Amino acid sequence: MSHAFDLALCALILGAAVLAVTGRNVFGAIVFYVVYGVLLALAWLILGAVDVALAEAAIGAGVTGVLLIGAWQGLADAGGLEDEAPRPVFLRLAAVAGAGALGGLIALAVISLPGGDGLTLAVVDNQDRLELGNPVNAVLLGFRAYDTLLETLVLTAALAAVWSLTRTRVWGGVPGPGHVTRPDGVMASFGRLLPPAGLLVAVYLVWVGADAPGGAFQAGTVLAAVWIxxxxxxxxxxxxxxxxxxxxxxxxxxxxxxxxxxxxxxAGAVMGYPDGHAKSVILVIEYALTLSIAATLALLIAGPARRAP
Amino acid sequence: MTLLFALVALPLVFMLASLAAGRRAPRLIWLCAPLMTGLSAWLAISVFEGGRGGPLGGWPVPLGIALEADGLSAALLLASAITAGITGLYALGAYGRTDRETTRSYTFWPLFYGLWAALNAVLVSRDLFNLYVAIELLSLTAVALAAFGSRRAAMRYLMIALAGSLAYLLGVVLIFASVGTLDITLIGERAGEARIPVLTGAALISAGLIAKTALFPLHGWLPPAHGAAPPAISALLSALVVKASFVILLRVWFEALPGLSDPAVTLLFGVMGAAAVLYGSVLALRQQGLKVLIAYSTVAQLGYLLLVFPLAGGGEAATPWAAGAWGAMGFHASAHMLAKAGLFLAAGLMIHAVGDGRIDRLEGLARAMPVTALAFALCAVSLMGLPPSGGFIAKYLMLIAALASGQWPYAAVILAGGLLAAAYLFRPLARMFAGAGTPELARAPHRLLALAPLALGLAAMALGLFSAVPYDLMVIGLPEAGQAGLEDADPGS
Known part of the structure; x- marks a missing residue:
């Protein structure tokens, strides 16, 4: 790949980021944010981090984008999108100066980092003991499984938090506005055509995640998309x-x-796996996680109940 | 090791169970509170016997994650188990409905258990990234619970908490990229001389944690959020949540990067702490609402915690009074947990009874609600730092450390803070005992609810009366810097 392409991609990423931050129009800012996420996923792909690229595209750009559009719709319905009075110039200048100083400091720190590849060697040396070919998965479900466990519970807690905003009257009801489409329309055909394919992709992503890029979070996102x-x-x-x-x-x-x-x-160690059965236990965990992540993400997007049960 | 994991896993099990149990979920607290208190007591005993922890899943650090409890973690785990357990039982009054599900009686419990698990996860973790995940879970549940009171205040809290998380995460990335490990002990061995990325990382981590702990001058979000929340939730937020990010701050400066804390840094933390003590107290004096007064008192009391930096001489400058200062900080954190939760719970009962949160309306309550008023008074005594409470031991040890190290300005701040606390807490107390009549009151949801703040007040007293054992516990596994002073400072006994 030529340097010209890399430079152009960097410029596009920066441009999308600037437009997302400076845009006056909230919807436009969200669109540029999604564009920024997709470009970033491309950059990860070029850097060889396929797992990160998948996660960035699915969650960073996809789920977050949908959530932001949902929030924008909610704001618009509540009349929260009316123009605010612009803040005083000195305050905006101070914010620019502060952000610039912080950015400069971080740049200086990054430039003066010593080289080194962190724990890559240790991961590669040990991943065979988990029978996993994908080092990223070995970290997420093996060496640092405890982090992943807590992260999945962050997602569950987020759903409880969203549900806590339900109006008393409609508790336990149905979220969302309820969609009606023409039974022979494009949307309905898509709704019949794509879910089987999505299901297959999700099952495959979990299975292949053991040895190649993939895994429960990516598969859960695909299933959530099918749900939506x-x-x-x-x-x-x-x-x-x-x-x-x-x-x-x-x-x-x-x-x-x-x-x-x-x-x-x-079997000897909490958050450890029995020798010789690590891969099977991990796959069971991942399939269960995929199901829960899909349901949780879809319901986070659906929001609190709006119609009485 | 298994015990440490169980202290995190058990509340998580209850979180999931409460999601499945539906309208019967509130009853689970009757099982969880005694189990967690028992497990925490068991941990304290095992720490006394030399137990510490180890790596999870059989993966040694830096590849895996280690859980570890020193004396301070064990003491705070026990104090928080008592506080959270009692507060959970008290919450049955507001969210205990079991005949049918409601928004609040259902969603309170998973958030409550999630908060408890996250707090415990912070207290036993030795890994900077794992600490990030834990405080994310903590912040998320805390913000959602704060929204039970005021959504506007909760939104502001969310913004601050997220900005704090981002700053923390950025700092962790810089430190990991510099030293190649996330384990606090290993960072302490490898960080050596302060290089630019490590320094920048430490600054970002500190800024994030200071915002999350609501340490002066980044405290602005706390009084509205804590003051507007329902009483059980205010108690959780004020007593427990803000302590977690402070403990991480301690771990970073005393254990991961002790070489960085030169006198300028400890002075900065000391000045911030002193300013918080004075500013928070003065603002507490000026409040008309009972719960906002108690919330401002939290701003002031958190300031005392920062004084451990100058008093213990920072990370590497071992001083003979460091153990005393460390113990003082541990006592203060534990006593504040118990007493602050008790104050909020008692205030909640009083406000429910008179139907109004203004201090002026408390007149004569001591005659109508003697148990609640006694609980309020006991907790107030501990916050003022009067004997025989845990708060007294904390301030006494702090004063000794300040005078022994010749830092008399801090001694003056500690004394002034005690006097101001007496002044602002005397206002509601005086109203409760004023007048001659007995006011007409609304009935409490349950007549036994007053026992919750009373139990917390008595626990704060017990901490002072039997101070020798908790002191011995808190200085176990003290960061190396402080150990020199162990023989010289032995209070209470």
Missing amino acids: LIVLSGLQDEPRLNSLPLRLMIIAGPAVFLGAGLAGAA
């Missing part, structure tokens, strides 16, 4: 939020992960 597509196409409404099967689906992944971590104590 089905709802948007009007084929199936969002579920009632007081449904027990739905709630069990949300806690399944973290519960299996937590249970495996505690069971590790019997």
Whole structure:
């Protein structure tokens, strides 16, 4: 790849970032933010970090973008998008100066970093003991599985936080506005056509994640997209939020992960895996996590209940 | 090791169980509170016997993550288990409905257990990135709970907490890129001389944590958020949440990067702490609302914690009074947990009874609600630093350390802070005992609720009455810098 392409990509990333930050129009800022995420994923791809690229595209640009558009819609409905009075010039200048100074300091620190590849060698030396070919997965579900466990619970807690904003009257009801589409329209056909493919991709992403880029978070995002597509196409409404099967689906992944971590104590080390069975236990955890991540992400996007049960 | 993991895993199990249990979820606290208190007590005993922890999953650091508890963690785990357990039982009054599900009686519990797990995760972690994940979980649950009171204040809290998280994460990245490990002990061995990336990282981490702890001058978000939340939630936020980010600040400066804390740094932290003590107290004096007064008192009391930096002589400058200062900080953190939660819970009952949060309306309450008023008074005594409370031991040890090290300005601040605390807490107390009549009051949701703040007040007293054992616990595994002074400072016994 030539330097010209790299330079152009860097310029595009910076340009999209500046437009996202400085835009007066909230919707425009969100669009540039999504563009920025996609360009960033491309940059990760060029740097050879395929796992990061997948995560950035799926979660950084995709899910976050959808959430932001949902927030924009909510703001617009509540009348929160009216023009604010511009802040005084000296305040804006002070903000620019502060951000510039901080950026300069960080740049200086980054430039003076000593080389070194961190823990790469240690990961490669040890990943065979987990029977995993993908070093990223070995870190996420092996060496630092405890971090991943807590992160999945951050997601669960975020859903509880969103639900805590439900109006008393509609508690346990159905989120979202309810979509009606023409039964022979484009949206409905998409809703029938894409979900089987999405399901297949998700199952494959988890399976291949053991040895190549992929894994539960990426697969969960794909499944969540399938969920949203089905709802948007009007084929199936969002579920009632007081449904027990739905709630069990949300806690399944973290519960299996937590249970495996505690069971590790019997096998010698908490958050450890039994020798010779690491890969199978990890796959069970990942499939359970995929299910829960998909449900949690889709319900985060759907928001609190708006229609009574 | 398994015990340390269980202290994080158990509240997480209860978080998931409460999501599945639906309208029966509130009852789980009857099981969780005694279990967690028992486990924490067990941990304290095992730390006394020399237990520390180790790496998770059999992966040694720097590849894996290590959990470890020193005496300070064990003491804070026990104090927070008592505080969270009692506050959880008290919350049954507001979120205990079991005949049908409501928004609050359902969503309070997973957020509550998530907050508890995150706090414990911070207290036992030895890994800078794992600490980031833990405070993310903590901030998220805390903000969601704060929104039970005022959404506007919670939004402001969210912005500050996120900015703090980003600054912290950026600092962690710089430090990891410089030394190639996230483990606090290994960083302490490798960081050596202060290079630019490590210094920048430490500054970013500190700025983020100071904002999250609401240390002066980044305290502005705290009084509205803590003052407007329902009482059980104010108690959790003020007593527990802000302590977690402070503990990380201690770990970074005393254990990961002790070489960085030269006199200029400890002076900066000391001045910030002193300013918080004075500023928070003066503002508390001027409040008309009972809960906002207590919230400003938190701003002031957090300032005392920062005084450990100059009093313990920073990271590497071993001083004979360091152990005393370290113990004082531990006592202050524990006593403030118990007493501040107790004050908020008692205030909640009083405000519910009179239907108004203004201090002027408390007149005669001591006659109508004697148990609640007694609980309020006990907690107030500990915050003022009067004997025989845990707060007294904390301020006494701090004063000794300040005088022994010849830093008399800090001694003056500690004394002035005590006097100001007496002044601002005397105002509501005086109203409670004023007048002659017994006011008409709304009935409490349950008549046993007053026992919750009373138990917390009594625990704060017990901490002072039996101070020798907790002191011995808190100085176990003291950062090396402080150990020189262990023989010289032995209070209470």
